[in-house]
Amino acid sequence: MSERPVESNVDKHTEEAIDEPRVIDILDSKQLGHRIDLINKAIRIQLLEDGGEPPVLYETTRHLILAGGKRLRSLLVILCSEAVGGSVEEALPYAVATEFIQTASLIHDDIIDEDALRRGVKTTHEKYGRKMAIIAGDLLVAKAIKMIGEKSSPELLTYVSAGAISMCEGEAADLLMSTNSKTEVYTKKNYLDIVRLKTVAFMTSAAKVGASIGNANQQQLEALITFTENLGYAFQIRDDILDVIASQNGTGKSVLSDLKGSRCNFLLAHALEDSAVEKRDRCVKLLDNGELYYALQLIDETHAVQYATLTTQQYIDDAKNAIRNQGFENEENLVLLADFVVNRLY
Amino acid sequence: MSERPVESNVDKHTEEAIDEPRVIDILDSKQLGHRIDLINKAIRIQLLEDGGEPPVLYETTRHLILAGGKRLRSLLVILCSEAVGGSVEEALPYAVATEFIQTASLIHDDIIDEDALRRGVKTTHEKYGRKMAIIAGDLLVAKAIKMIGEKSSPELLTYVSAGAISMCEGEAADLLMSTNSKTEVYTKKNYLDIVRLKTVAFMTSAAKVGASIGNANQQQLEALITFTENLGYAFQIRDDILDVIASQNGTGKSVLSDLKGSRCNFLLAHALEDSAVEKRDRCVKLLDNGELYYALQLIDETHAVQYATLTTQQYIDDAKNAIRNQGFENEENLVLLADFVVNRLY
Numbered sequence: 001m002s003e004r005p006v007e008s009n010v011d012k013h014t015e016e017a018i019d020e021p022r023v024i025d026i027l028d029s030k031q032l033g034h035r036i037d038l039i040n041k042a043i044r045i046q047l048l049e050d051g052g053e054p055p056v057l058y059e060t061t062r063h064l065i066l067a068g069g070k071r072l073r074s075l076l077v078i079l080c081s082e083a084v085g086g087s088v089e090e091a092l093p094y095a096v097a098t099e100f101i102q103t104a105s106l107i108h109d110d111i112i113d114e115d116a117l118r119r120g121v122k123t124t125h126e127k128y129g130r131k132m133a134i135i136a137g138d139l140l141v142a143k144a145i146k147m148i149g150e151k152s153s154p155e156l157l158t159y160v161s162a163g164a165i166s167m168c169e170g171e172a173a174d175l176l177m178s179t180n181s182k183t184e185v186y187t188k189k190n191y192l193d194i195v196r197l198k199t200v201a202f203m204t205s206a207a208k209v210g211a212s213i214g215n216a217n218q219q220q221l222e223a224l225i226t227f228t229e230n231l232g233y234a235f236q237i238r239d240d241i242l243d244v245i246a247s248q249n250g251t252g253k254s255v256l257s258d259l260k261g262s263r264c265n266f267l268l269a270h271a272l273e274d275s276a277v278e279k280r281d282r283c284v285k286l287l288d289n290g291e292l293y294y295a296l297q298l299i300d301e302t303h304a305v306q307y308a309t310l311t312t313q314q315y316i317d318d319a320k321n322a323i324r325n326q327g328f329e330n331e332e333n334l335v336l337l338a339d340f341v342v343n344r345l346y
Numbered sequence: 347m348s349e350r351p352v353e354s355n356v357d358k359h360t361e362e363a364i365d366e367p368r369v370i371d372i373l374d375s376k377q378l379g380h381r382i383d384l385i386n387k388a389i390r391i392q393l394l395e396d397g398g399e400p401p402v403l404y405e406t407t408r409h410l411i412l413a414g415g416k417r418l419r420s421l422l423v424i425l426c427s428e429a430v431g432g433s434v435e436e437a438l439p440y441a442v443a444t445e446f447i448q449t450a451s452l453i454h455d456d457i458i459d460e461d462a463l464r465r466g467v468k469t470t471h472e473k474y475g476r477k478m479a480i481i482a483g484d485l486l487v488a489k490a491i492k493m494i495g496e497k498s499s500p501e502l503l504t505y506v507s508a509g510a511i512s513m514c515e516g517e518a519a520d521l522l523m524s525t526n527s528k529t530e531v532y533t534k535k536n537y538l539d540i541v542r543l544k545t546v547a548f549m550t551s552a553a554k555v556g557a558s559i560g561n562a563n564q565q566q567l568e569a570l571i572t573f574t575e576n577l578g579y580a581f582q583i584r585d586d587i588l589d590v591i592a593s594q595n596g597t598g599k600s601v602l603s604d605l606k607g608s609r610c611n612f613l614l615a616h617a618l619e620d621s622a623v624e625k626r627d628r629c630v631k632l633l634d635n636g637e638l639y640y641a642l643q644l645i646d647e648t649h650a651v652q653y654a655t656l657t658t659q660q661y662i663d664d665a666k667n668a669i670r671n672q673g674f675e676n677e678e679n680l681v682l683l684a685d686f687v688v689n690r691l692y
Contacts, residue, residue: 145503149506
């Protein structure tokens with residue numbers, strides 16, 4: 001994936017943005033909100049009716065997943081299924097399984113990053129301890145496998161596991177970036193390679209699962225994959241923007257956690273690449289000592305927020321283009337999801 | 347599962363033990379050793395030919411699994427398949443997947459228990475750090491799911507995931523035991539409840555997978571499950587004996603790690619139940635302060651090692667009885683495995 005945007009597009013996009021529909025809260029959309037309600041209900045049934053032992057393990061498992069979340073992966077399963085004529089009901093168990101695996105990865109990531117806050121609540125290990133949180137993540141994965149196994153869909157399982165493998169690889173690559181000398185490895189190209197594994201691959205798995213449930217043909221499948229890949233990059237870069245600009249209450253996450261943890265962030269990659277060598281070296285040295293102010297100054301100097309915003313807009317344009325004129329029954333909902341991804345404040 | 351043994355059997359078993367074949371190293375048996383070679387080869391192929399990125403993640407993933415191990419779960423898959431006419435080749439991918447999930451749970455358990463040594467090498471988090479070790483465990487699970495998914499066997503997946511869920515529940519229950527007041531909860535009954543989840547359930551999953559591959563009928567399936575359940579309890583109690591009596595070089599694990607970590611151990615449960623209240627309270631108080639000598643003294647006073655040894659022997663007798671006269675083609679190998687479980691020194 002080449003880096004974006006081409007500079008000459010800056011003005012065009014800034015003007016266009018005024019006319020775009022803005023979905024900043026996913027629940028603003030009745031169509032998407034209704035599907036999220038169904039997902040949430042199915043999650044609750046799956047995690048409450050089980051009545052597992054010991055109770056504190058199941059409480060730990062529920063903590064983060066019931067604290068909300070954008071349900072982006074599970075929505076992708078449902079919307080990609082509906083696009084090609086599948087029903088919400090058929091897609092729902094897979095949507096929930098996808099959400100379980102995603103939540104498991106967040107619980108483990110928060111332990112790895114030592115983050116204290118997510119979705120406006122304490123992270124799972126902060127509330128229940130690191131040990132119980134590791135087990136809770138493992139349990140969610142096992143539950144997800146069981147759900148898919150019960151539906152007798154080994155092909156879909158291959159999609160999900162391939163996405164999960166990439167997610168592990170991306171998480172490890174991201175972790176390594178923080179321990180390497182940042183000036184050389186902290187490029188937008190490396191960033192996009194990591195994001196492809198860490199974020200995009202599992203979203204694409206979700207799309208493939210949905211498309212398969214609805215029996216998509218090859219052209220439809222490819223369109224939905226292209227849509228989701230672009231959506232995935234936009235989603236992650238938007239996350240990075242929010243990490244830098246949002247207040248803690250807005251995102252429900254710790255602010256500047258990427259910079260504090262030296263994890264890969266698109267704005268920082270842009271700022272470092274766009275600055276002279278001596279500034280770059282100084283920035284990295286200060287970050288290693290936990291000093292963030294100079295990184296924020298370079299982000300400001302290099303207009304990284306604007307650059308990143310335009311980049312997300314271009315990805316979203318490509319996402320929307322991919323699904324146009326494909327005869328998808330729910331094109332409008334896919335567009336709503338794309339708009340949410342790029343405009344969201346949380 | 348009721349506690350054992352009935353005291354009147356003590357003499358009988360002590361005498362019988364002399365005539366029993368003693369398999370103390372699994373590689374002493376050509377038949378089992380050959381199958382372990384095949385398993386190890388398949389594991390290497392699966393983890394080396396992948397050539398995954400980043401390399402250090404795959405190195406982390408290989409560290410523990412290639413350091414050896416008894417391959418008990420993967421042997422169960424193969425032997426239970428062969429018992430009812432299945433081939434080693436058919437069973438092998440499932441055997442490897444089972445070993446991956448088992449190893450993932452060991453990697454995460456060692457982080458939880460803060461153990462430094464396993465299979466004679468540094469634990470994964472000791473060598474590669476806690477963060478990379480968490481991801482490596484997750485990756486092994488995802489790889490296992492992918493292998494089973496590629497084989498298109500949703501039913502077998504349900505067995506494996508059910509076992510994995512129990513394993514998480516047992517691990518959590520074991521963890522909770524260490525934080526509760528031990529005198530009340532530290533009973534052999536509670537111990538066996540935890541072991542059923544933590545150890546026996548996943549072994550039974552392995553047996554079910556193997557039996558299904560070979561198309562076992564209901565009676566054969568039940569016989570293999572009964573065999574494996576008894577084997578599982580014997581295996582865990584033997585582990586507990588070795589934790590107390592073995593030297594570090596023998597087991598490749600940290601010695602007395604159960605007692606140090608206040609994790610459930612059959613010998614300690616027996617010692618506490620068999621001692622007067624004031625001794626029990628003193629023992630627990632000292633353990634909470636990291637003092638092990640009094641626990642070892644009570645284990646000695648109550649002849650816990652002998653009691654546990656007889657208990658494992660009774661479980662193994664029941665295991666062997668379960669598979670007799672079932673027409674299993676490899677009865678001899680199943681008996682060899684049972685003998686190894688109860689006589690092993692590592």
